[in-house]
Amino acid sequence: MWGIELQRQGEISLSRQIYQTLRDYIIDGQIKQGEALPSTRELAKQLTVSRNTVSEAYEMLIAEGFVISRQGSPTRVAEGLSLEKTPFVERTKETLPHPQSFRVDFKTGQPDLRYFPRYLWQQLFVKTFEKMPLNQLGYSGPEGLLPLREEIAAWLFRSKGLAVSSQDIFITAGATQALHLLADLLSTDGREMLIEDPCHIGMLRALQGKGYSMRPVPVDALGLQTDYLEGKGAGAIYVTPSHQFPLGGILPATRRAELIRFARDNNLYIVEDDYDSEFRYCGASVSPLYAMDPQRVIYVGTFSKILFPALRIGYVVLPLKLHSQWRYLRIHADVQNPPFEQAALAEYLHTRKLDRHVQQMRRLYGQRRQVLLQTLEETFVKVWHPWGDAAGLHLALEFPGLRFDSEFAQRAQNYGIRVTPVEYHSICKGKHLDKLLIGYGHLEPDEIRKGILLLHDFMKENS
Known part of the structure; x- marks a missing residue:
């Protein structure tokens, strides 16, 4: 019935x-x-x-x-429950896109995951989870686990000579989340964020997605050109002074002082993104800008390049004045990071195993950089020269007289090469058309050699 x-x-x-x-x-x-x-x-x-x-x-x-x-x-x-039927929408079978395979992949910012000590990490994860106090399975607060914040403070001191208090460190789900929260924290109606040009396009879009207007400041071989700073209408400044992305320069002390004076005179905060300065192959790591003015600079760090990108743990070092507002924003965003990876990372830092891993990877990446430079010298002879400091996981190359735009990148992909023009990361287009970015950290020496030869053949066919 x-x-x-x-x-x-x-x-x-x-x-x-x-x-x-x-x-x-x-x-x-x-x-x-x-x-x-x-x-x-x-x-x-x-x-x-x-x-x-x-x-x-x-x-x-x-x-x-x-x-x-x-x-x-x-x-x-009950009354009033009858609803008209909505038109039926046929659901098509969802097909996930297959990752494109390349004959050579010069993707930037990619560490070599084959060398990450997975078994050791698994042991630390299990060990710390077994010892984790019951209260850490609840809400532990927006600051992050105290043991991890203390270990990060110790890590910054021994790796960069940076003296910070663990109370000023706040754990984030990577650098991208840090920028999202900082955009909300520093937003001022009608104000613009000053940003390096070129800069990482992902970070640019993250800030634009929060409604910030961007004002590009040109970059040269030494980093941000402070002569082009203008305070009227500015709300904050985003920089990568230890290894400018993508051109690789180290901001010299005179420009750092000028930048800090500018921020003080205009009552601005400087957001310092230190994304990969641990991998420097000529001398020690560059001292962060934060050391020159801890009350004016917000330092953003991440473990994605050091360990593996799926480990969504980053951190910010905040001036005391911003602590309470940060806590409020984080609580109303997602409250906190999961405690398990935090505890494992704290133990990894405490036992100095991270220090040894970074040293190993620095040697490995340094050797690969030399292979890249040698292969470029042998293949392209005198028609190119590198930009920036000997650091990081990518190299910026200038080929005077050549032009690398989105069409070039697409033709290269069709040929089986993933390579990124600097133009892709430029806000004001047309100023860096003669430059390419070559990511090499994830490539074995033979892959680098074969890739550069393949790139040379492609460029010769398309010149």
Whole structure:
């Protein structure tokens, strides 16, 4: 009579199947408002189920307000529940795009994941989880785990000579989340963020997505050109002074002092993104800009390039004045990072295993850089020269007289080469058309040699 067909071997309980069918009939108008439902005993008999099963279905309908039940009266459909049917939208089968394969992939910012000590990390993860206090399985706060913040402070001191308090360190889900939160933290109506040009396009889009207007400041071989800074209408400054992305320069002390004076004079904060300065192949790591003015500079660090990108742990070092507002924003964004990776990373830092891993990878990447430079010298002879400091996981190359734009990049992809023109990361187009970015950290020496020869052949065919 009621057209209820039950799947008795299904995963959904019989009571919920009855509830769902009656609910849909009510919404579709097949059962009118005010109409009485059969008694639980009667419907149970029709469906050959227990009366308790039907009673449970009716209780769900009553709890959600689809029907009204009064003592001594039949259960009736509530008023105002009938809805017109919406047009059926046929769902096509979802097909995930297959990652494009390349004959050579010069992607930037990619560490070599083959050398990450997975078994050791797994051991640390299990060990720290077993020892984790019960209260850390709850909400531990927007600052991040204290042991990790203390270990990061110690890591910054021994690796960069940077003295910071663990109380000024706040854990984030990577540098991108840090920028999202900082955009909210520093936003001022009608103000612009000053940003290096060229800069990392992903970071640019992250800031633009938060509604910030961008004002590009040109970059040369030494980094941000402070002569082009203008304070009127500015709200904050984003820089990569230790290894400018993508051109690779180290901001010299005179420009750093000028930048800080500019920020002080215009009451601005400087966001310093230190994304990969651990991998420097000529001398020690560059001292952060933060060391020159901890109350004016916000330092952003990440472990994505040091360890592996899927480890979504970064951090910011904040001036005291911004602590409470940061906590408020983080609580209302996602509260905190999961504690498990934080605890494992704290132990990895505490045992100095991270230090040894960085030293190993620095040697490895340095050797690969030399292979890249030697192969370029042998293949392209004198028609190119590198930009920037000997650091990081990519190299910026200038080929005077040549032109590398989006069409070039697409033709290269069709040829089987992924390579990024600097133009892709430029805000004001046309100033760096003669430069390419070659990511090499994830490539073995033979892959680098074969890739450069392939790039040379492609450029020769398309010149």
